[in-house]
Amino acid sequence: MGETAAVAVAAWLIALSAYDFRQRRLPNRLTVPGAVVILAVSAVTGRGVPAVLGALALTGIYALVHLRAPAALGAGDVKLAIGVGALTGAFGMQAWSLCAIGASLLTGLWGVARLVRGSRSAVPHGPSMCLTAAVAVAGALPPG
Structure with a gap:
């Protein structure tokens, strides 16, 4: 993932988390465009199938x-699961699994x-979905 893409994904995840903290909801205007962009970029970069499956x-x-x-x-x-599932799915089964399981565990512990x-x-x-997606993707990126 390039630096620009990483910053864009991070900004999207932060915006979603902040909105959900304040409003206790996730609006379509934030969830849907992010999912569409992630799926499109995954397809262009050859990771479309794992992103769609995720x-x-x-x-x-x-x-x-x-x-x-x-x-x-x-x-x-x-609806957020579409984008987060695609994002982590594009980085492999380990990233997807960490996000899928980690988000529920984090929310449960917080509760x-x-x-x-x-x-x-x-x-x-x-916010748990966003945080675990960020951690999963960061862990899947090559060092350096």
């Missing part, structure tokens, strides 16, 4: 959870920590 797999999992328990996982998280502190408010899942 997007489909993560979105499928998130859609099932959302349909079963809409209050637990919002539609914005499902437990808030309960211990006496808070009953909802924990946004988008």
Whole structure:
């Protein structure tokens, strides 16, 4: 991933996280264009198939959870799964798996920590998805 692409992805993930922290939602105007660009760039760079597979797999999992328990996982998280799944899928199964499992674990730990502190408010899942995607991709990049 080039430096410009890395900065653009980081800016997108930060914007999504900040919005979800403040508004407790992820708007289409942030989730959809990012997913489209990631899928397009992946296709142009020869990583289109793993990106599409990653997007489909993560979105499928998130859609099932959302349909079963809409209050637990919002539609914005499902749409973010397209871009995050594509991004991490383009970097391989290890990156995708780290993001898929890590995001849920991070949100769960954050929720437990808030309960211990006496808070009953909802924990946004988008920031966990974004953070684990960033960590997974950074770990998959060659050194230097």
